[in-house]
Structure formats: structure tokens, C-alpha cells
Amino acid sequence: MINIFSQLLMQANKSLGGLCLDPQNASPGPFVLGNGDFFIEIPVAYGCSYSDLTLTGANGTARPEASELIDKAIGTGVESRMCTAIKVACYYLEAGLVRKPDLIITSNSCCDAMDTLGNLINGYAPWARVPRFNMDAPHSYDEASYAYFGKQLRQAVTFMEDVFGRKMDWDRLREVCVLSNKQDQLLLEFQELKKAVPCPANPDFSRLGFAYDRWTGERVSPEITGWLEQLVSASEERVKAGLGIEGINEKVRFLWQDLAGSWPPGALWTRLQKELGAVCIMDYMSYGTLTPVDLSSEEAMFTSFGKRFLLEDPMNRQALHTTDLFCNDILQIVKDFKCDAVIMPAHIGHRDTNSRMKIVREMCREKNIPCLVLGMDIWDKRYMTPEVVFDRIKTFFETVNLLG
Amino acid sequence: MKSGLKSEVFEKFAAAAGGIMNPSVAAWKQQGGKVMGYTCSFVPEELLIAAGLMPFRIRGTGGSQSAGQADDYFEAANICSSVRHCFNKVLLGEYAFIDGAVIGGGCDANRHILDNWQKSPVATPFLDRIFFPHSSHELAARYFRDQLAGLKVRLEAHFGVQITDQKLRDAINLCNETRDLQKELYAFRKLNNPPISGAETVAVMVAATSMPKAGYNADLKQLLSELRRTTVPDKIYKVRLMIVGPGHDESSICDIVESLGGLVVTDLTCFGAKAMFGRVRESGDDPLQAIADYQVLDRPFCPKNLGAHPHIHDEVFSNIRDFKVDGVIGQNFLCCDTWGGEIYILSKELKAAGVPMLRIEREYISDSTGQSQTRVQAFIETISGGV
Ligand code: SF4
Ligand code: SF4
Numbered sequence: 082m083i084n085i086f087s088q089l090l091m092q093a094n095k096s097l098g099g100l101c102l103d104p105q106n107a108s109p110g111p112f113v114l115g116n117g118d119f120f121i122e123i124p125v126a127y128g129c130s131y132s133d134l135t136l137t138g139a140n141g142t143a144r145p146e147a148s149e150l151i152d153k154a155i156g157t158g159v160e161s162r163m164c165t166a167i168k169v170a171c172y173y174l175e176a177g178l179v180r181k182p183d184l185i186i187t188s189n190s191c192c193d194a195m196d197t198l199g200n201l202i203n204g205y206a207p208w209a210r211v212p213r214f215n216m217d218a219p220h221s222y223d224e225a226s227y228a229y230f231g232k233q234l235r236q237a238v239t240f241m242e243d244v245f246g247r248k249m250d251w252d253r254l255r256e257v258c259v260l261s262n263k264q265d266q267l268l269l270e271f272q273e274l275k276k277a278v279p280c281p282a283n284p285d286f287s288r289l290g291f292a293y294d295r296w297t298g299e300r301v302s303p304e305i306t307g308w309l310e311q312l313v314s315a316s317e318e319r320v321k322a323g324l325g326i327e328g329i330n331e332k333v334r335f336l337w338q339d340l341a342g343s344w345p346p347g348a349l350w351t352r353l354q355k356e357l358g359a360v361c362i363m364d365y366m367s368y369g370t371l372t373p374v375d376l377s378s379e380e381a382m383f384t385s386f387g388k389r390f391l392l393e394d395p396m397n398r399q400a401l402h403t404t405d406l407f408c409n410d411i412l413q414i415v416k417d418f419k420c421d422a423v424i425m426p427a428h429i430g431h432r433d434t435n436s437r438m439k440i441v442r443e444m445c446r447e448k449n450i451p452c453l454v455l456g457m458d459i460w461d462k463r464y465m466t467p468e469v470v471f472d473r474i475k476t477f478f479e480t481v482n483l484l485g
Numbered sequence: 486m487k488s489g490l491k492s493e494v495f496e497k498f499a500a501a502a503g504g505i506m507n508p509s510v511a512a513w514k515q516q517g518g519k520v521m522g523y524t525c526s527f528v529p530e531e532l533l534i535a536a537g538l539m540p541f542r543i544r545g546t547g548g549s550q551s552a553g554q555a556d557d558y559f560e561a562a563n564i565c566s567s568v569r570h571c572f573n574k575v576l577l578g579e580y581a582f583i584d585g586a587v588i589g590g591g592c593d594a595n596r597h598i599l600d601n602w603q604k605s606p607v608a609t610p611f612l613d614r615i616f617f618p619h620s621s622h623e624l625a626a627r628y629f630r631d632q633l634a635g636l637k638v639r640l641e642a643h644f645g646v647q648i649t650d651q652k653l654r655d656a657i658n659l660c661n662e663t664r665d666l667q668k669e670l671y672a673f674r675k676l677n678n679p680p681i682s683g684a685e686t687v688a689v690m691v692a693a694t695s696m697p698k699a700g701y702n703a704d705l706k707q708l709l710s711e712l713r714r715t716t717v718p719d720k721i722y723k724v725r726l727m728i729v730g731p732g733h734d735e736s737s738i739c740d741i742v743e744s745l746g747g748l749v750v751t752d753l754t755c756f757g758a759k760a761m762f763g764r765v766r767e768s769g770d771d772p773l774q775a776i777a778d779y780q781v782l783d784r785p786f787c788p789k790n791l792g793a794h795p796h797i798h799d800e801v802f803s804n805i806r807d808f809k810v811d812g813v814i815g816q817n818f819l820c821c822d823t824w825g826g827e828i829y830i831l832s833k834e835l836k837a838a839g840v841p842m843l844r845i846e847r848e849y850i851s852d853s854t855g856q857s858q859t860r861v862q863a864f865i866e867t868i869s870g871g872v
Binding site for chain 2: 128157158159160161162163164167187188189192193194195196197198199200201202204206213215216217218219221223229232233236400403405427429430431432433435436437438439440443456
């Protein structure tokens with residue numbers, strides 16, 4: 082009999098498969114294309130699709146033909162050391178493989194490469210007449226910035242209304258926000274359960290849950306609430322019984338302070354769990370600090386959208402802001418989730434992370450937290466192969482006496 | 486840089502643009518003046534000048550190929566060497582003369598200079614940042630104005646000065662005068678035989694960011710009057726080229742072009758034509774808003790700005806017409822995503838328009854005997870019909 086976690090995994094993975102190019106092109110309704118995350122409740126409530134070309138590019142690198150695709154992407158001639166996910170997205174665009182959108186919405190979140198993709202979309206000649214709306218995501222997290230970004234989101238709604246000649250249903254938007262508040266609460270509950278030693282379920286369900294909830298075709302639907310409820314209750318039972326991940330003898334808990342990427346979860350983390358009992362408790366796309374959207378007034382709602390976008394969206398939180406915030410999160414996660422070590426993949430496309438290495442290394446040294454810096458490509462396993470990464474991590478754990 | 490200009494005032498510019506510390510800064514410091522470093526052309530000099538400070542744009546020029554100590558802070562393989570070299574100079578103490586620095590958040594690597602500086606052993610009394618908006622709309626201009634207002638308060642508190650509206654207006658006038666004079670300088674370059682080369686122009690433009698502004702303006706007026714009186718012997722240049730890209734705080738690419746019989750006649754770069762574009766509004770009751778509007782709405786030429794491309798496109802194509810450009814060199818430093826993307830888009834458009842373009846991806850400290858030289862040579866020969 083398939084256990085509940087396997088079922089949940091299959092369900093999420095099936096849906097996440099829809100993030101590849103062809104299903105994205107087949108999205109129903111008016112087609113809105115962006116270069117990154119958008120406040121997803123808005124298109125959901127408005128009844129239009131939203132396709133994030135960065136995500137589509139990133140998912141391309143998970144496909145069986147990834148190597149050929151990446152080679153073609155390198156051939157487009159954009160900056161040679163740019164993030165591979167963005168190169169693939171550029172290739173899709175330049176090869177004419179992306180459906181022509183009805184509206185383009187771009188912002189600079191959360192990295193230079195995504196910003197560049199935004200400019201490539203905006204500068205793509207065949208779409209010169211497609212209406213477009215550009216937003217500025219500031220590198221600061223204070224009330225003024227939330228209000229500023231919230232106002233831009235409000236303007237984006239008006240812009241959509243003008244382009245599509247149809248008004249936003251505000252009651253529907255509130256309804257969607259109530260649902261997403263509930264889902265966020267469940268994600269946080271699962272996150273809380275991950276603090277148990279041993280961890281009751283594959284911690285990667287946080288990342289999957291976040292992606293399933295916000296990015297897939299079922300975005301913010303009651304179906305996802307059900308999925309999350311099952312995840313939480315099954316995990317609660319295991320915590321009560323003192324059980325860890327099925328079949329895993331947990332020995333090491335580590336923080337992967339970067340995105341999961343397309344290949345590490347399957348080709349690396351699973352092997353680390355099975356062979357070494359090393360569990361990736363947290364990564365930087367899973368760390369939720371979500372507060373509920375404030376529905377008391379339209380202004381409050383958009384300001385809390387701004388906060389959610391700038392500070393609480395995991396990727397924006399880590400990439401847009403200061404090294405202090407980044408480092409404080411590392412310390413908080415290590416403490417709360419009882420991590421034994423920090424692994425810094427230092428994805429080659431991450432200009433922000435690669436500008437912080439000395440500070441992170443020194444902080445970890447000072448706090449006696451074992452830290453390993455890799456310098457890998459999370460989208461292209463040929464750059465530093467899974468075997469090499471595994472060996473380096475294993476040697477590191479052995480060196481700092483974590484494997485017992 | 487080799488210069489054929491026989492001018493004392495030009496020598497002053499060349500000295501200011503050559504090393505980091507220079508005689509003009511030394512004289513300013515000797516009189517008790519304070520200097521504020523900054524890292525991006527969107528940090529408004531007007532605000533710093535109104536605080537009585539001399540703005541100095543931080544450069545990493547004049548070093549070896551290695552960025553030495555900075556590579557501990559910024560992973561060398563993945564971070565633009567311009568950022569690394571600039572910060573290395575800070576770590577080496579070459580910026581010990583500055584009294585503070587404002588880091589402009591131009592790109593992901595650049596904005597992290599501040600975090601690293603704060604944690605480094607270099608004790609600079611005032612360190613601050615402003616974030617440049619990545620979109621050009623009125624909300625963004627207002628948000629930028631608020632950031633400037635915050636910086637103004639912090640400058641006033643730290644330096645014990647009051648930055649009045651009148652001081653801001655005076656600084657706006659002074660910087661507009663610089664822009665006007667620089668435009669006159671560029672106008673010479675539209676001639677078939679300009680009295681100033683591309684490499685020499687780089688020195689004049691870089692000096693603007695490395696000298697007290699009032700003195701710079703006086704010297705530039707002097708140079709312009711000398712250039713007006715100069716008789717230039719007729720010379721046929723193999724090609725007239727434009728340079729597009731970041732930085733341009735040293736003349737190596739111009740040197741290569743001009744040593745091969747070509748001439749660089751214009752550019753769209755941070756230290757070059759982007760710096761002198763347009764003027765800040767002198768009227769109105771809010772000078773800070775005028776500065777913000779200029780930076781956010783009137784001058785959106787940074788590819789970090791979404792929607793910058795149409796402006797860059799128009800500016801490049803009008804320069805091609807006005808300066809009789811035969812070809813464009815589009816360069817970006819390795820690991821610079823934003824300029825890499827922009828040069829890519831531009832290359833397609835120039836190709837479609839039949840304008841030859843050479844793309845160069847290189848390190849900040851260029852190896853003038855290396856690959857760039859060979860590629861520029863081939864490019865010039867191709868355009869001029871030699872191959
Ligand atoms: S550099 Fe990082 S944040 Fe940017 S697109 Fe690539 S993986 Fe995503
Ligand atoms: S060249 Fe590019 S990466 Fe380097 S500092 Fe300038 S904008 Fe940033």
C-alpha cells in the first residue's frame with residue numbers, strides 16, 4: 082500500500098510537471114507573462130493565467146533533454162556566466178517557443194539575471210505591441226517600501242482592468258486571500274513540525290508545498306488546502322510517535338542556504354538521506370516567515386501584499402536584501418531547526434550570495450557552525466556533478482565529525 | 486593613454502583620471518575639504534555638493550589583473566571584476582582620503598560593496614546606501630525622492646551641515662553647467678577631424694568625477710576654448726566608432742582603436758555620455774524631486790532599469806547618425822548580467838539595421854595586448870574594407 086507521503090508527493094509532482102513550457106503555453110484564459118514571481122492571488126482572483134518565464138526556464142533544466150537544451154541556451158549569446166535557468170528562458174524566448182502574451186508584467190525581483198530576462202522580454206521585437214507594466218521591487222524592507230510596492234501592485238490591477246476591459250472582483254480577491262492565508266498557516270504548521278528530532282517527514286515538502294500552492298495550475302485552490310492538511314496531520318502523528326522520515330536513520334541535519342535547483346533534491350539530497358542519514362532540513366526556498374494578508378481595507382491589503390512580496394516570499398527575502406538579514410536567517414534556522422551544518426551551494430548565477438561569502442564564512446566560524454561552500458550550478462549537473470558534490474559533502478561531514 | 490594634446494589643463498584632467506588620489510583632491514583636502522565616495526552614476530552628486538562635500542566616484546583603475554584581497558569577499562569566478570577591483574582599492578587603503586561613501590544599488594554585486602565594507606577592517610566614518618529604482622514611473626521617482634530626503638538628513642547629522650533648498654539649487658546649477666560643457670566637448674567629436682581623441686575624452690569625463698566640480702568646470706571652459714583655437718591637420722580615420730557598455734573609466738579600448746587608425750567618437754557609458762545626458766530641472770519648489778525626476782524619469786539608461794532598452798536604443802541610433810558612426814563596440818564585463826543582456830538585444834537590432842557591431846566580454850582590467858586587441862583589429866579591418 083502506498084503511504085500517505087508518497088501519495089502527497091505524487092500529487093504535487095504531477096502538478097509541478099505543469100510548469101514546463103508546453104503546459105504553460107496551453108494555460109487557459111488571458112495569458113499574462115512575467116519574468117518572475119507576481120502576487121499570485123491577483124491573477125487567480127482575476128481569472129487569468131500567470132506564467133513566470135524564469136520558472137519555465139528553470140523547469141526546462143529538469144527535463145530529460147536538459148543538457149541539449151542548456152547547450153542551445155548557451156548558444157543564444159547572452160552573458161556567458163549568467164544563471165543557467167535564465168539562459169534556458171532566454172532560449173525559449175528567442176527561439177519563438179513562448180506563446181505570445183496578452184500582457185507582460187515584469188519586476189526586478191529577485192536577481193540581476195531575472196531583471197535581465199525582464200528586459201529581454203520587454204525588448205523582444207515580435208511582442209513590441211503587447212501592453213506591459215514594470216514594477217520596482219526595492220531592496221529594503223520597511224513599511225514605506227511595502228506601501229510603495231503595494232501601490233504598484235494596485236496600479237498593476239488597474240492596468241490589467243484597462244487591458245482586458247473587465248473589472249477585478251474584489252470580493253473574489255478577498256476570498257482568494259482568505260484561502261491563501263489558510264494555506265500559509267498550514268505551511269507554517271508543517272515547518273514547525275520539521276523542528277522535531279528526528280524530522281517526521283521529508284522536509285522538502287515545504288518547498289514542494291510552496292511551489293504547488295503558488296505556482297501550479299491549481300494555485301490557491303481548496304484542493305491544495307486538502308493536500309496541506311493531510312501533510313500536517315500525517316506529520317503530526319509521526320512526531321507524536323517519535324518517528325522520523327520513513328526508512329531514514331537521521332544523523333545530520335543541514336541547512337542548504339540556496340535554492341534547491343532542479344537536480345539536487347532528487348539526485349543529491351535523496352542519496353545523502355539514504356546513505357549518510359543527512360537530512361536537508363531547510364533550504365532558502367522553503368523558509369516561510371509568512372504573516373496573514375490584512376483584509377481590513379484595500380490599502381491595508383495591498384500594503385500586506387507588498388510585505389509578502391518583498392520580505393516573505395522566500396527567494397525575495399534572501400536575494401533582495403542585506404547580508405545582515407541573510408545571516409540572521411541562517412542563525413535563526415540553525416537554532417530553530419537544530420542544524421548541525423550549513424552548506425552554501427553558492428550557485429554560480431547568484432551574484433548576491435557570491436558577494437557574501439566572506440561574511441557568511443566568518444560568521445559560521447565565530448559561531449562554531451560547520452560551513453561548506455561549493456560553487457556549483459544548481460541547474461546544470463555537468464558543472465559540478467552530483468557525484469562530486471556528494472563526495473565533497475560526505476568528506477566535509479566526516480571532517481567535522483558529524484557522521485559519528 | 487598617449488595624448489597628442491599640448492595643453493596644461495588637459496594634463497590636469499589626465500592626472501585626475503589616472504590614479505585615484507590626485508593633485509586636485511589633495512589640494513581640496515589640504516584646504517580642509519571633505520570627500521564623499523560613491524559607486525554609481527545614479528548617486529546624485531548634487532546632494533553631496535550641497536552638503537559641502539566633494540563627490541568622488543570610486544574606481545578600481547590602475548591595478549594589476551588580480552583583485553587581491555577583494556576576492557575573499559566576492560567570489561572571483563562569479564562576480565564582476567569592476568566591483569572586485571573597486572573594493573580591492575578600498576581594502577588596500579587607496580581610498581583612505583575619503584570621509585565617507587554612498588553605495589548606489591546599481592546591481593546585485595555593487596550593492597553588496599556596502600555590506601562588505603562595513604564588515605571589513607577599513608574604518609570609513611560615514612557609509613550609506615541608496616537604492617536606485619528599477620522602473621521609471623512617477624511612484625518610483627517619489628520613492629527615490631524619499632530616499633534622497635533620508636540621505637540628506639543623515640548627511641546633515643553626520644557632517645553638521647544644513648542642506649538648504651538654495652544650496653541644492655546652486656549644486657543643480659553647477660552640475661548642469663558641467664553637463665552643458667561636456668556636451669560642447671562631445672560636439673567637437675562630430676567633426677571629421679576632432680581636436681580631441683576618444684581616449685583623451687575619457688580622461689576629461691573621468692576627471693569630472695575625481696575633482697572639485699567648480700574647478701573642473703573652470704578648467705573645462707579653458708580646454709574648450711583651447712580646442713576651439715586648435716587647427717587639426719586633415720586625417721582620414723579608418724573607422725569612427727561608438728562604445729556602449731558599463732563603466733568606461735579608463736581608456737584601454739579607445740587606446741586600442743586609436744592605435745589601429747580608428748577613432749572613438751562617442752559612447753553610451755556610465756562615465757561618458759550617460760553622465761552628461763539632459764539637465765536637472767532648475768525651476769520648481771522641490772529641488773530634491775527635480776533630482777529624483779532627472780535620475781528616474783529623464784535618464785533611464787541603466788539596463789538594471791526595466792524598460793531602459795527603448796531609451797538606450799534611441800540614444801544609440803541618434804548617436805550613430807549625429808556622430809557619423811561606422812560601427813559600435815558593445816562591451817560588458819564578465820558576470821555582468823544586465824549589461825550582457827542589453828548588449829545582446831542591441832546587437833540584434835544593430836545587425837538588423839546593418840550597423841556593424843563588435844561584442845566584447847572582458848575583465849575590468851583589460852589586457853591590451855590580448856584578445857580584445859585582436860578582435861578590435863579584425864573589426865576595424867572588416868569595416869574599413871581591409872579584409
Ligand atoms: S540567479 Fe538565482 S534567483 Fe536568479 S534566476 Fe537564477 S536561480 Fe533564480
Ligand atoms: S559592470 Fe555590471 S556587474 Fe559590474 S558593477 Fe557595473 S552593472 Fe554591476
